[in-house]
Amino acid sequence: MADAEVIPLGTRGRPGRGSGSRNPSSAARSLAGPSAARRTSAEPPSDPKPEHADAATEPTTEASTEAATEQAAQAGQTEPREDAGTDAPRVDVRESGAGAPGDGIPVSDWLAAFTSAAAEVFGDRYEQRLAEFLAFLRRRVTGDYAVDEYGFDAEVTERFLLAALRPIAQKWFRVEVRGAENIPTDGGALVVSNHSGTIPVDGLMTMVSVHDSTGRHLRPLGADLVFKMPVVGEIARKAGATLACNEDAERMLRGGELVGVWPEGFKGIGKPYSERYRLQRFGRGGFVSAAMRTGVPIVPCSVVGAEEIYPLVGNVPSLARLLGVPYIPITPFFPLLGPLGLVPLPSKWLIEFGEPIRTDSYDEGAADDPMLVFNVTDQVRETVQQTLYTLLMQRRSVFA
């Protein structure tokens, strides 16, 4: 066909530049490496690692020199002997790549790739880790795992939820935890925290921080709206949350759990940006009576930084009423930038756990004494508020 060409254009002109002639160009030879270069010159081979398996499975179809064809044919027909098969692999390298794509990648290569990938992902002891991971997968698929009576799934919380939140806490908000030694290492305790940030991100970050600094799981008490919402409610239960009611709080505390409560509720989380770090009313003090009845210490917790993640500048009360939610937030970015507005601002966070307030010294009927409950509630609230002011003074800037 080449003789029909009238105007030799581009690479069709001279041999050696991918002209379709039988001999590859010098450029192609150099690309194919030293072994291919040797093949064309029919030089006796000295390949350090001849792959007999490849040679045996690959009957060569075409070769540039007679000698190579003969040797390759021998290699294909007979059992690969040391001398006969030596030249064959180099033929294969080219021909299998160019002429026979259906042959695919040999199984041993797949295995090797898989092994190295596993070693890459799971480290040195990859066999053990991989077996563990497969066992984990199997447990999840067959449902062979345990949840506690609140629906808490420790395995999925540790492996997925906390693992996903940890980089956000460490890299995005750069959470700094202080006073983690104030969290009891065992037995029931009630962590009481301020609430802010439009979306309860502060609760999630406190959960991660508590788990990473003490190894205990913080069991949050959530509003019933949380459990009414699909997906959110499911994840909340799996992460260890339960409904914020006296029955559940007391039950968890009696069971020796570390329970987290945000008594400000929606009033705290949905307050406008202008009222940041000003604590709202601490509910009706139900958390104090629960702690008193079970005699567990109250650990005040102050979170600085969450107020700035979604600065709430407006609300759409009518839409909120329509949807049955407490508020529809408007932030400087949220409806304006669409989903991008959902990215929280990277404020610098400080979480401080204060000295525990003991409740076991009160006598029997103390939990039913409204005045006493009110006083203790106020004491906790004041502690959190004062700590917030102190932390704000120490913070150099919002994003530093």
Place this chain on the structure above:
Amino acid sequence: MGRVVLVTGVSSDLGGRFARRLSSDPAVERVIGVDVVPPPGDLGSVAFVRADIRNPVIAKVIAGQEVDTVVHLSVRPGGTGGRSSVKEHNVIGTMQLLAACQKAPSLERLVVRSSAAVYGSSSRDPAMFTEDMAAKRMPRSGFAKDVLEVEGYVRGFARRRPDVSVTMLRPANLVGRRERSPLLDYFRLPVVPTPLGFDARLQFLDEEDFLSALGHATVGGVHGTFNLAGDGVLTLSQAVRRLGRPSLPVPTMALGSLGGVLKQAGVPAPSRELTEFLCFGRGLDTDRMRRVLGFEPRHTSESAFAEFAATVTPGVLTLPRPVTPVAGTVGTVGSGGHG
């Protein structure tokens, strides 16, 4: 002298088994079974009276046989007939039975099978219901409403006859080889539609355990209301996975209408009541069962459900059993290769 026990609802599988078992109890002299239809199988030494508990004839049976213990088992979730006839049977039947009991001077004990359905199922539920708690959202229809009304009548009876010890049992969902209920029919579906974005906590009670608890309550005669459930909870997704069945997450709204469509096609499908239960589930506190009733179930929720799972046809996603134990997998595999 042994007790004379009248058992209602003996023609159901559970009722028949309970009556047979009770008749072999040394503390029991005679067992009289009552139902509107004859029992399908042999009842052994149990005397069967074909009567409707809504008929005054039941009063004559109680008085004539000098019955001292009545076990009321015929409050049932669904079964045959339409909703209104089931309600008629559950509520009016209980009312008439209690009226007959009230006039019987020989009566000393009353054991009523209620259900954990009285607690309803909602997002505002506490994790675990104790016997003193009431439903957060009062059930307004269905079986739960029946049970609520039945319990109301039983409480009224207990007030009027303080000399009778009244035991009310609220079992969690019963599971077992022969047990049939809307929930178990749902689990028997080849592909299980689940409410999207919800994962209810479920508790189960093995039917054998329930029979033991009934026997315990009948012979022991402890006054009060008791939750009955196996320990621990299973989530809905966990239960479906353990059956090896694929689940199909469906928006909650659609689950009801899908149920309607399936019902038209004659396939058992979740009712509205069941749909709510599948969203939020329910947990029962069984502390009083242990402390006061003195009953200890043999099965946990998990093992009771496993027994049930073994009796249904395995789902398409069932994995083969693992050959080697998971712990120390590498070592086991290595030594297995050598040996």
